[in-house]
Amino acid sequence: MSIQLTTPTDRESAISLARSKGEPNWLVELRGEAAELAGTLPWPKPEKMRIERWNLTAVGQYEAPVKVESISELPAIAGELIAEGTENLVVQRNSGVIWSGLSADLAAKGVIFTDLETACREHGELVQQYLFQAVKKDEDKLTALHAALWNGGIFLYVPKNVDVEVPLQAVLFNDNQEATFAPHILIVAESNSRVTYVDTVVTDKSAITAGFTHPSIVEVFVKGGAQVSFGTIHALGETGADLSVRRAVVENDGRIEWIIGDLNDGNTMSETKSVLNGQGSTSDTKVISVGQKSQNMSLTTAAQHFGKNSDSNMVTRAVMKDSASAIINGVTKIEHGATKANGVQAEKVLMLSPKARGDANPILLIDEDDVTAGHAASVGQVNPEQVYYLMARGITKQDAERLIIYGFLAPVVSEIPVEAVREQLQRLLERKLQG
Template identity: 80%
Template sequence: MSTQLTTPTDRGSAETLARGKGEPEWLVALRGEAAELAGTLPWPKPEKVRIERWNLTAVGGYETPASASSLGDLPADVQELIAEGTENLLVQHNSGVVWKQLSAELAAKGVIFTDLETACKEHGDLVQQYLFQAVKKDEDKLTALHAALWNGGVFVYVPKNVEVELPLQAVLFNDKAEATFAPHVLIVADSNSRVSYVDTVVSDKGSINGEFVHPSVVEVFVKPGALVRFGSVHSLGEKGVDLTLRRAIVENDGRVEWVIGDLNDGHTLSDTKSIMQGQGSTSEVKVISVGKNAQQMSLTTQAVHFGKSSDSNMITRAVMKDSASAIINGITKIEHGATKANGVQTEKVLMLSPKARGDANPILLIDEDDVTAGHAASVGQVNPEQVYYLMSRGISRQDAERLIIYGFLAPVVSEISVEAVRTQLQRLLERKLEG
């Protein structure tokens, strides 16, 4: 299906909506500028995927959210995704946040965990330093459109030397194609702090009948000596297009750990990038994806090294069923001056059908001599003998494929250190495989 390459907003309407929500003038101006840019910039052009054929403008309209009086008011599918006993939780429903809570202990330590719209009003000076600094609003039509329309979202700030032991959790869900669903996640970990953040992005696949687009941006700032663990699992319906950009800027001796589960049923553009600016900065990325039916996926991981002795490791494992296709790009860039840097990447694709397609593209761009870098990539069909062997033991073909998929993904899943992320990933993986 070809898309109408127009922009579903303009400067006037973006600014009017922002003022109607009581947003500060600096944010009103930002949204207006972004809307104007969105009318002139081109869509991103990922490798070997023609996203211009997707419906990219079905972003819907803003709908004022109604706060939930209790967690029991949330849909059952959402409730089961909430970690038992969690004290730190945020829930976004379509265009806005309907539930948020932070433990008194963390609040007393100066931790901020709230929706981004509220943070722009209550912590404007802090937010303004970082918002759209890792992902610029003028990069392309996607970033500009998101900057004009984003809603709800998440803001996390962890002060210096503060350690958040239990994960902060967010559930972002939509059940109405006509409502704009465009969360923006902004995380700032100050010097020598520690934090784990987990979110789940889901849609009610039974109630959404129309096409929708989920334009999402994540910005993570890791200050010197800080550690951020970021886990995210996406499970949107087949009529949805998921466009998600994630970016981290890591300073001296900082570390970011990404765990991404792209388990959507619809077309997916997922780009996760770590920029290691500081000396001794490190990045670890693990991505898991399962494609089925005729969905198309562009999955990119990137590591850019500026700091000396910086280190990156990227692992992607994807399973393609039916006539699904995935283009998997791993890009390691070591800039001049990043001596002693080390960049490693691995991409593996397992195809369960002769009609499925998987392309793994490892890319090393090295502008410095005194470094180490390596890559490994493999694409292959499942061995039919494995399926027949399991079926000969009384296991159905569907269960046999499921076991093979679990075995293929297990080396990555088992290494996930945050239990909440591992549990979320396994639950939604099972849901997808069960159809």
């Protein structure tokens, strides 16, 4: 089945597609409303980056997924990313999920880990409470467009007091440039639960040669005393525009950990934000990125403090090659009443070419007196003294520079909790750094 949206903002087409997929009435109505909104709202305006110049509406058409019977039948691009022996896995190919598995032990504990489309049908009342609540559909044209056409996606629900000891993994990939590829990820961790989720979002570069748009939204709800670790690597092709918005809402004594590798070859807008509503809530965000050729990248991390004694830490490290351009924003906002809050951020850019551009913009917005906050930002080239030191010990200049770069990125790479994903990140870094 293939249904083309007449335009990305067409209400009738969005509703027709939703009904053809058997979606519940509440979701059909949501999609129709979002499609109308997308026709009236402006695109987001990240700092110093005019994304409206990018190809933002190449969303393609819906392609009905063809499920596989076993993991061994998955395409190689997905198979090489899967942790050996995993039972807890969701795989999306283009417009839909083709594999979903959850261990009997976790299912017996009430854990739900499936594609979001299935969850909307089978767990509608639960999903409806949270879908588009952290990221509203009417924030801008991107969120409205995504709400109208998202497909596949992930739904992860962890009941109260359940500790998921093994990471849950998803692989999301596109190998058809005419297919809509717009996953929505929704995670709900109830009180005093604990879970680690890791995904990889990739393009089969041999199959994708035309322009495409990847609108993606992540919503994470961390209830009191819960802990969520969210790791993601994006490695989409040179012809694509990756527009990813991630947001977590954290309650009393909850904790969110973000580990993000933005390693796309094309234009990238990435926004990751933690809303610390609860007293004692915490957020730790680590982001790495490598830009090459003529890439344009807008990378924003943010923490908004409402809760007393809330704590946020943000680290972004980027390596820029050739004539790539990156605007890196760190935003710490401490609201009135968030006494004893603490917000720390650091943005560092390593330049490998005189034509590359990297702007680091730390921003502190403080509306409360009794708080602590700090920031650090640096943009520079590889330190020649470090290169000389390594060369004096028999290491070539090229290898010395590579070691320094890996050391620069290591604080994030080492945090990836799934070995197969960590190894893939290393391979992607090596490829991008060598060109």
